[in-house]
Amino acid sequence: MKKNWWKILTVLLLVFTVAVGMLSDVPRLAILNETIRNLYFHVPMWFGMILILLVSVVYSIKYLRKPSIKNDIIAHEAAKVGILFGVLGIVTGMEWAKFTWGEYWSNDPKQNGAAIGLLIYFAYLVLRSSFAEQQQRARISAVYNIFAFAALIPLLFILPRLTDSLHPGNGGNPGFNAYDLDSSLRLVFYPAVLGWTLLGVWIINVKSRLELLRQRIYENV
Amino acid sequence: MLFKEVIYLMQKDFLLEWRQKYAFNGMLLYVSSTVFVCYLSFGLRSNALQVPVWNALFWIILLFTSVNAIAKSFMQENRGRLLYFYSIVSPQGIILAKILYNACLMLVLALICFVFYAFVLGNPVEDIPMFLLSILLGAIGFATSLTMISGIASKAANSSTLMAVLSFPVIVPMLLMLIKMSKNAMDGLERAASLDELLTLLAINMIVVTVSYILFPYLWRS
Numbered sequence: 264m265k266k267n268w269w270k271i272l273t274v275l276l277l278v279f280t281v282a283v284g285m286l287s288d289v290p291r292l293a294i295l296n297e298t299i300r301n302l303y304f305h306v307p308m309w310f311g312m313i314l315i316l317l318v319s320v321v322y323s324i325k326y327l328r329k330p331s332i333k334n335d336i337i338a339h340e341a342a343k344v345g346i347l348f349g350v351l352g353i354v355t356g357m358e359w360a361k362f363t364w365g366e367y368w369s370n371d372p373k374q375n376g377a378a379i380g381l382l383i384y385f386a387y388l389v390l391r392s393s394f395a396e397q398q399q400r401a402r403i404s405a406v407y408n409i410f411a412f413a414a415l416i417p418l419l420f421i422l423p424r425l426t427d428s429l430h431p432g433n434g435g436n437p438g439f440n441a442y443d444l445d446s447s448l449r450l451v452f453y454p455a456v457l458g459w460t461l462l463g464v465w466i467i468n469v470k471s472r473l474e475l476l477r478q479r480i481y482e483n484v
Numbered sequence: 485m486l487f488k489e490v491i492y493l494m495q496k497d498f499l500l501e502w503r504q505k506y507a508f509n510g511m512l513l514y515v516s517s518t519v520f521v522c523y524l525s526f527g528l529r530s531n532a533l534q535v536p537v538w539n540a541l542f543w544i545i546l547l548f549t550s551v552n553a554i555a556k557s558f559m560q561e562n563r564g565r566l567l568y569f570y571s572i573v574s575p576q577g578i579i580l581a582k583i584l585y586n587a588c589l590m591l592v593l594a595l596i597c598f599v600f601y602a603f604v605l606g607n608p609v610e611d612i613p614m615f616l617l618s619i620l621l622g623a624i625g626f627a628t629s630l631t632m633i634s635g636i637a638s639k640a641a642n643s644s645t646l647m648a649v650l651s652f653p654v655i656v657p658m659l660l661m662l663i664k665m666s667k668n669a670m671d672g673l674e675r676a677a678s679l680d681e682l683l684t685l686l687a688i689n690m691i692v693v694t695v696s697y698i699l700f701p702y703l704w705r706s
Contacts, residue, residue, distance in 0.1 A: 327699075327702050379653050379656050379657075380653075382652070382653040383653040383654060386649045386650045386653055389646065389649055390636070390640065390646060390649075390650060393640040393641050393642060393646060394639075394640060394641070395641075399639065402702060402703075402705075403636055403639050403640070403703065405702070406636060406699045406702055406703050407636050407650065409695065409699060410632060410633075410636075410654070410695055410696070410699060411653075411654060413691050413692070413695045414629070414653075414654040414657065414688075414691075414692070416691075417657050417684070417687070417688050417691070418656070418657045421684060421687075
């Protein structure tokens with residue numbers, strides 16, 4: 264029970280996010296209106312994705328330094344959860360874009376960057392599945408994971424800032440700091456980021472333990 | 485020591501290329517037939533393509549050419565030769581030599597492609613030196629990122645499909661910058677307008693070379 268305090272924290276944070284996020288007062292802004300509540304769901308997805316992919320890269324580096332099956336499994340599961348967060352981020356973003364920008368997909372640099380980022384990680388999964396031998400698969404996909412992450416950084420953080428974008432925080436558009444001068448949004452936003460990220464970590468934790476057990480069963484059969 | 489290795493390995497690559505003329509002639513034919521296919525399928529007389537279309541088509545042709553040209557860089561080496569290299573040179577030497585060799589190859593191919601393309605489809609470029617600079621940066625950028633990817637793909641089973649799948653997403657940021665920069669050159673904008681793109685491209689290249697330099701030894705071991 265002592266080691267599981269963070270799981271309880273996750274549940275509490277997410278319940279808090281959903282309940283307060285849906286019910287509390289939000290600033291009345293033109294165009295955004297009530298969709299501003301999506302801030303608690305869309306934005307944390309991207310924060311969570313970046314953090315979880317970072318976990319994946321860290322475990323890939325750990326694998327290259329000290330090859331063990333555990334590091335490989337965690338890197339793989341983290342990449343998969345990162346993809347899940349990315350897909351959810353894109354879906355919630357598209358929904359939001361429909362209400363505020365008028366179109367699901369408006370060829371915005373942020374949207375395109377996100378789609379390409381997902382393609383990179385789908386390629387990672389394809390690469391993994393094309394090896395039969397386990398050690399080779401682990402090492403080479405670790406190499407690609409690190410390489411792809413290095414290519415993802417300019418894609419997500421540098422390119423959108425150079426081009427005009429509808430997305431807040433780019434191309435002369437104010438970031439979200441300009442909107443929530445009253446701190447009521449922050450009060451829910453930061454717990455939301457923490458809660459969703461912890462949920463991702465929880466999924467990785469469960470799935471990698473399951474995968475390790477499965478490997479052990481295969482070895483004993 | 486590393487420098488000497490790189491020089492020797494590059495000499496070897498150029499020598500092999502000169503003897504076989506396999507990759508180079510093949511790619512030359514690939515470029516010219518692709519350009520010709522584009523010309524025929526658009527069915528136009530010269531100078532009838534709009535500037536953005538001309539530009540995008542040019543870079544797409546170059547992208548496919550480079551993927552095909554560079555995919556060979558590790559696949560054509562046979563097993564015995566790789567084992568021999570493994571025992572006498574450092575992996576860093578190999579990756580640097582391959583990158584430099586591919587950059588030279590891509591530069592030559594890209595220039596030939598540009599000349600032929602401009603000849604067949606018309607040449608709307610206003611600031612030619614700037615456009616050539618973007619071709620130079622493009623050749624180096626494609627070579628750096630695709631060399632590492634081809635190393636990764638050559639280890640897998642269905643490497644030619646994998647090459648495309650792995651490389652396209654990684655190369656897109658570079659491609660976007662290049663298209664923007666060459667568009668500026670085509671419109672004859674001030675050169676200072678392209679400075680941002682130029683610096684970003686150089687930065688991306690630096691990141692990719694550094695990461696390849698660090699990671700290649702792990703790839704090489706298998």
